[in-house]
Amino acid sequence: MSAPDLLNLEGVTVTFGGGIHKAPFVALEDLSLSIPTGAPEIIAVAGESGSGKTTLGRVILGLTKPVRGRVAFDGADIWATGAVHSRGYLRSVQAVFQDPFSVFNPFYPVEHLLRAPLKMFGIARGRAEQDERITTALRQVGLKPEQVVGRYPHQLSGGQRQRIVVARALMLRPRLIVADEPVSMIDASLRANVLENLRALRDEHGISILYITHDLATARQVSNRLYVLYRGRAVEIGAAGDVIGAPKHPYTQLLMSSIPRPDPDAPWPAEHVRKGEIGTSDRAACVFLDRCPHRMPICAKQPPDFMLGDGRAVSCYLYSDGRSETAAA
Amino acid sequence: MIDAPLLSINDLSVSYAIGNERARAVDGLSLTLGAGQRLGIVGESGSGKSTLALALMRLHKPPAMIDSGQILLGGTDILRLDQGALRKFRWSEVALIPQGAMNALNPVIKVREQMADTIRAHRRDMSARDINKRIDELLVRVGLSTSVAGLYPHELSGGMKQRVCIALAIVLEPKLIIADEPTSALDVVVQRVVIETLKDVQAQIGAAMIMIGHDMGLMAQSVDHLAVMYAGRLVDQAPIREFFRRPLHPYSQLLISSLPSPDETRPLAGIPGMQPSLLDLPAGCAFHPRCPLVQPICREVMPPLETVEPHRRVACHVVAEAYNVRA
Ligand SMILES: Nc1ncnc2c1ncn2[C@@H]1O[C@H](COP(=O)(O)OP(=O)(O)OP(=O)(O)O)[C@@H](O)[C@H]1O
Ligand SMILES: Nc1ncnc2c1ncn2[C@@H]1O[C@H](COP(=O)(O)OP(=O)(O)OP(=O)(O)O)[C@@H](O)[C@H]1O
Numbered sequence A: 001m002s003a004p005d006l007l008n009l010e011g012v013t014v015t016f017g018g019g020i021h022k023a024p025f026v027a028l029e030d031l032s033l034s035i036p037t038g039a040p041e042i043i044a045v046a047g048e049s050g051s052g053k054t055t056l057g058r059v060i061l062g063l064t065k066p067v068r069g070r071v072a073f074d075g076a077d078i079w080a081t082g083a084v085h086s087r088g089y090l091r092s093v094q095a096v097f098q099d100p101f102s103v104f105n106p107f108y109p110v111e112h113l114l115r116a117p118l119k120m121f122g123i124a125r126g127r128a129e130q131d132e133r134i135t136t137a138l139r140q141v142g143l144k145p146e147q148v149v150g151r152y153p154h155q156l157s158g159g160q161r162q163r164i165v166v167a168r169a170l171m172l173r174p175r176l177i178v179a180d181e182p183v184s185m186i187d188a189s190l191r192a193n194v195l196e197n198l199r200a201l202r203d204e205h206g207i208s209i210l211y212i213t214h215d216l217a218t219a220r221q222v223s224n225r226l227y228v229l230y231r232g233r234a235v236e237i238g239a240a241g242d243v244i245g246a247p248k249h250p251y252t253q254l255l256m257s258s259i260p261r262p263d264p265d266a267p268w269p270a271e272h273v274r275k276g277e278i279g280t281s282d283r284a285a286c287v288f289l290d291r292c293p294h295r296m297p298i299c300a301k302q303p304p305d306f307m308l309g310d311g312r313a314v315s316c317y318l319y320s321d322g323r324s325e326t327a328a329a
Numbered sequence B: 001m002i003d004a005p006l007l008s009i010n011d012l013s014v015s016y017a018i019g020n021e022r023a024r025a026v027d028g029l030s031l032t033l034g035a036g037q038r039l040g041i042v043g044e045s046g047s048g049k050s051t052l053a054l055a056l057m058r059l060h061k062p063p064a065m066i067d068s069g070q071i072l073l074g075g076t077d078i079l080r081l082d083q084g085a086l087r088k089f090r091w092s093e094v095a096l097i098p099q100g101a102m103n104a105l106n107p108v109i110k111v112r113e114q115m116a117d118t119i120r121a122h123r124r125d126m127s128a129r130d131i132n133k134r135i136d137e138l139l140v141r142v143g144l145s146t147s148v149a150g151l152y153p154h155e156l157s158g159g160m161k162q163r164v165c166i167a168l169a170i171v172l173e174p175k176l177i178i179a180d181e182p183t184s185a186l187d188v189v190v191q192r193v194v195i196e197t198l199k200d201v202q203a204q205i206g207a208a209m210i211m212i213g214h215d216m217g218l219m220a221q222s223v224d225h226l227a228v229m230y231a232g233r234l235v236d237q238a239p240i241r242e243f244f245r246r247p248l249h250p251y252s253q254l255l256i257s258s259l260p261s262p263d264e265t266r267p268l269a270g271i272p273g274m275q276p277s278l279l280d281l282p283a284g285c286a287f288h289p290r291c292p293l294v295q296p297i298c299r300e301v302m303p304p305l306e307t308v309e310p311h312r313r314v315a316c317h318v319v320a321e322a323y324n325v326r327a
């Protein structure tokens, strides 16, 4: 028997609120994703803001419990077995949170964020060994220890804080990292360095990474697979280069055409979508229905995932001809 | 006759006291901005962009201190305003969308209340009904549904919160909008909507805009001029087309060549070496230890910012030499 997947999400659904008279808000719907053991990957997750990317990250970190579906790590359902509360899980799955402003405790010098987990997980014993680990991790993200040590969070710039959070994840050598917009506040030249570090973690240390990002150009450069989310659903999945190179779903197409090109003479193309209201869609219909330029009568029914081969799936009736549907429908 | 610029910053220096030392986060910076112009400011993280933005609003807090310089906006000397005048001046004349603004929203107060508070603080004459109407209009302007007004910030995604902050900044239609990374948390579709909204409002009310950011693509699409900061100094300034067509400063050149492309897969190239610490800046040009074109003079003499072409200023010995600016 082959080893169980490192991570396996099956039909995960997360909702918020709701009550007797109000339907709950669906933040993530019927999402499945797996990362095999022994074949580390960087999986990029892109999509509209509010589409559920952070929620997906929180589900993987065990911070949000799905209302339906299963989250398994090493083959064990983390909620059923209680593994989610274990120290082992805490260390195995590390987070680089979206917001570098919120994770810091303003009353501690910033290196506390780095030293505390070393102590907590018993990774480095003496002070000297801790210092060495901290220094190495800081250098990996392009920071000099003297720029950081003894400083408080408010004394650092946004990008500097963001890099410290990345350094923390690097230092702990987990098995899986959920990196939520880890480089959104870093300029292109440093971004390349930080992303190279993520890539090295995968290639040299076998760590898999869920890379949540709005930056499709970097997603293309570093990731193996790409998930495109829209209003809580994965609308397109496939090899990052394929999806970005030839997007199939009308939302992915919109996403690609909206990328601002670093060329003043290549302006944004005219928008070809309908203006949709945010968060007002009918969950029984296709989630992109109200904005889709190609809508058809059948789209009143939520499309299943149509497999296009090579691990490519698109949730859109434009691709229903002669293609097999997944069981999820 | 040339109109006086809307904003002129002269030789501005801002520093932070760290222990017994002072770190110059903004060092001798001068620039001007005309009414309605859009200036982008880029630079490595820690190069002083946010410090500059805060100083322009006089929102900097100790240990930050403005050491010297002058900031004139529409003829008003900002550094000389007393507290009362300053309060009136902020938001109505110049508004800041601070970096990480979305986290500054009060988590226990609904969006409508927070927006109403800001409007009320400045427009005592407005009726509750007009305020509500204005809030709805502002939300729609930034691409949000008016129902968002009834939600708490924690019920919004990062992107939605950021748009609420942008709506707040344009409440009083200021003459200058400073946006510090206004869209780094947004997806490209919404980013485009927000930037176009910002540009629209800015054009409608004739405001000038300073946009701080890292996304060179966004800069290419939204500003007329670009300024590059490195270790607290302005090192390069150019009209946006010229900047991309022919970057002059070696740092700018590396920055452009490190841009990843969505159209092809190729290795990411960063700029080698580490950014300097403000407390221990290298002698001469702060970029020299990482510069591929470094000359002996660069290790000793700090290059001044010199005009090499109309509207183009560069602080680099090698570039100046090539242009023969110095006799
Ligand atoms: N605790 C919560 N209570 C209610 N609604 C929530 C909560 N957390 C998230 N949501 C809602 O769930 C949706 C998904 O949010 P999420 O933060 O996952 O989006 P995202 O894709 O990460 O967006 P962004 O790109 O802006 O960070 C949003 O509409 C948000 O308003
Ligand atoms: N309160 C403070 N005390 C001491 N140093 C500070 C303080 N705030 C900022 N600094 C330092 O001043 C320098 C400039 O910071 P600033 O926030 O202006 O950078 P930035 O260019 O906006 O960076 P980013 O792109 O990462 O937001 C940094 O080196 C930072 O560490």
Ligand SMILES: [Mg+2]
Residues within 6 Å of the ligand: A053, A054, A055, A098, A180, B157, B158
């Ligand atoms: Mg998010």
Ligand SMILES: [Mg+2]
Residues within 6 Å of the ligand: A157, A158, A159, B049, B050, B051, B099, B180
């Ligand atoms: Mg900043």
